[in-house]
Amino acid sequence: MSLEVTPRTLPLDGWHRARGARMVPFAGYSMPIQYEGIITEHRWTRERAGLFDVSHMGQLAIAGSGLDNALERVLPGDIKGLKDGRLRYSLLLDAGGGIVDDLMVTRRGDGFYLVVNGATKAADIEHLEEELPRGAVVDHMREQALLALQGPAAAAVLARQAPGVDALIFMQGGAFRLGDVPAWISRSGYTGEDGFEISIDVRHAEVVASLLADEPEVRPIGLGARDSLRLEAGLLLYGHDITRETTPVMAGLTFAIGKRRRAEGGFLGHERVLGELQQGPVARRVGLRVEGRQPVRDGAAVVDDEGTEVGSVTSGGFSPTLETPIAMAYVPAHLSTPGTPVKLASRGKVYAATVAPMPFVPTRYKR
Amino acid sequence: MPRYFTREHEWIEVDGSTGTVGITDYAQAQLGDIVFVEAPPAGTRVDQSKEAAVVESVKAASDVYAPASGEVTEANAALEAEPALANSAPETDGWFFRLTLSDPSELEKLMDEDAYKSFCASL
Numbered sequence: 001m002s003l004e005v006t007p008r009t010l011p012l013d014g015w016h017r018a019r020g021a022r023m024v025p026f027a028g029y030s031m032p033i034q035y036e037g038i039i040t041e042h043r044w045t046r047e048r049a050g051l052f053d054v055s056h057m058g059q060l061a062i063a064g065s066g067l068d069n070a071l072e073r074v075l076p077g078d079i080k081g082l083k084d085g086r087l088r089y090s091l092l093l094d095a096g097g098g099i100v101d102d103l104m105v106t107r108r109g110d111g112f113y114l115v116v117n118g119a120t121k122a123a124d125i126e127h128l129e130e131e132l133p134r135g136a137v138v139d140h141m142r143e144q145a146l147l148a149l150q151g152p153a154a155a156a157v158l159a160r161q162a163p164g165v166d167a168l169i170f171m172q173g174g175a176f177r178l179g180d181v182p183a184w185i186s187r188s189g190y191t192g193e194d195g196f197e198i199s200i201d202v203r204h205a206e207v208v209a210s211l212l213a214d215e216p217e218v219r220p221i222g223l224g225a226r227d228s229l230r231l232e233a234g235l236l237l238y239g240h241d242i243t244r245e246t247t248p249v250m251a252g253l254t255f256a257i258g259k260r261r262r263a264e265g266g267f268l269g270h271e272r273v274l275g276e277l278q279q280g281p282v283a284r285r286v287g288l289r290v291e292g293r294q295p296v297r298d299g300a301a302v303v304d305d306e307g308t309e310v311g312s313v314t315s316g317g318f319s320p321t322l323e324t325p326i327a328m329a330y331v332p333a334h335l336s337t338p339g340t341p342v343k344l345a346s347r348g349k350v351y352a353a354t355v356a357p358m359p360f361v362p363t364r365y366k367r
Numbered sequence: 368m369p370r371y372f373t374r375e376h377e378w379i380e381v382d383g384s385t386g387t388v389g390i391t392d393y394a395q396a397q398l399g400d401i402v403f404v405e406a407p408p409a410g411t412r413v414d415q416s417k418e419a420a421v422v423e424s425v426k427a428a429s430d431v432y433a434p435a436s437g438e439v440t441e442a443n444a445a446l447e448a449e450p451a452l453a454n455s456a457p458e459t460d461g462w463f464f465r466l467t468l469s470d471p472s473e474l475e476k477l478m479d480e481d482a483y484k485s486f487c488a489s490l
């Protein structure tokens with residue numbers, strides 16, 4: 001008997017392989033880690049436009065009545081103030097204020113459209129079905145693929161195929177035709193660049209992916225560069241930088257807690273979260289610039305002068321843009337001010353690092 | 368000069384009692400973009416099949432094992448300034464370190480080039 005879990009394939013599996021991707025298991029799926037090389041793909045996205053297949057992510061449609069109140073119970077964001085066709089970064093919290101997942105929520109007509117992480121989507125659906133009142137129906141849109149087109153050339157490229165998309169501003173979405181294919185397109189992404197996320201029926205996934213990837217400014221980009229791009233942009237990876245052990249205040253995500261919600265509470269975990277907002281958290285997520293050339297990775301310890309572990313690195317790698325190692329870590333609140341020197345320990349070695357503001361590389365959203 | 372290979376994708380080229388060690392082209396292709404190499408400094412004692420160097424790609428850190436035991440005489444300084452040499456010239460200018468072999472009979476456990484090629488083809 002084999003206990004090995006065979007990763008599932010995504011709609012574009014053959015398309016990736018035909019374009020030379022190296023496939024690896026990720027979030028339970030076989031996914032492209034790279035095509036021509038992570039650094040080349042990273043730079044291409046920062047300079048032109050990269051096409052990402054993120055069909056592993058969970059796309060959920062929530063329908064029913066009284067949804068604004070229902071969603072405000074599970075999300076700390078101002079859902080009532082979210083206008084039609086606008087999206088917002090938000091968090092699913094548990095009763096203790098721990099983060100169950102991070103997500104994008106869009107108001108689409110009478111309902112809501114959520115994009116959640118691939119590795120957590122099953123648990124998210126369970127959590128939502130448990131916590132949302134009866135009358136709210138969660139539909140996992142398995143028939144939808146999700147692509148992202150990111151980079152300074154993304155708007156010009158996409159407008160050729162989907163006229164009108166360049167009128168969208170950051171965190172706005174709408175229904176468009178991409179070629180002959182109906183698509184829900186939002187101006188959003190996970191790279192720090194201007195760009196779009198494109199939801200289409202899986203039956204059209206290959207046609208749309210080719211249509212975009214065949215544009216001269218566009219190349220397909222793998223998970224490797226997706227990770228280095230998001231790290232430079234200071235964006236979090238669920239399961240690493242945020243977990244059920246971290247809260248929105250510790251993670252520096254207080255912008256995702258609506259002003260009205262801070263006054264009123266009424267969301268899962270609000271006692272802990274509102275308490276931390278007032279008193280400050282014990283630990284905070286920070287950015288780190290690491291001295292030297294050697295990347296310090298997820299799992300390395302933050303240590304004090306006596307070598308005692310006081311925090312941990314949750315993401316780390318080499319920044320192709322800055323050509324230096326960068327990382328994210330949780331540190332005690334008194335060490336969280338930019339400019340503070342800290343020491344990191346990994347594999348028997350100690351590294352000097354400095355707390356740095358994030359994003360590491362300026363974002364270029366079209367606001 | 369004879370060149371030997373390990374199942375962990377290191378190579379060693381032997382000239383008398385001196386060996387030059389690096390990673391193979393197959394290894395660099397698997398690792399992807401290499402951003403850092405830590406080769407052992409001169410004077411380090413290394414043991415066959417034990418960790419001797421660290422190579423960091425954008426993706427992950429990997430240990431490099433010594434193909435044979437001995438004392439390191441030189442680390443490749445060029446790799447410090449340009450780690451990508453280990454991608455572009457893994458089996459020539461991108462060598463990691465040189466050592467004086469303490470037991471040349473250990474080389475008998477390694478593969479020759481043909482055996483290594485068939486080994487890679489079987490992976």
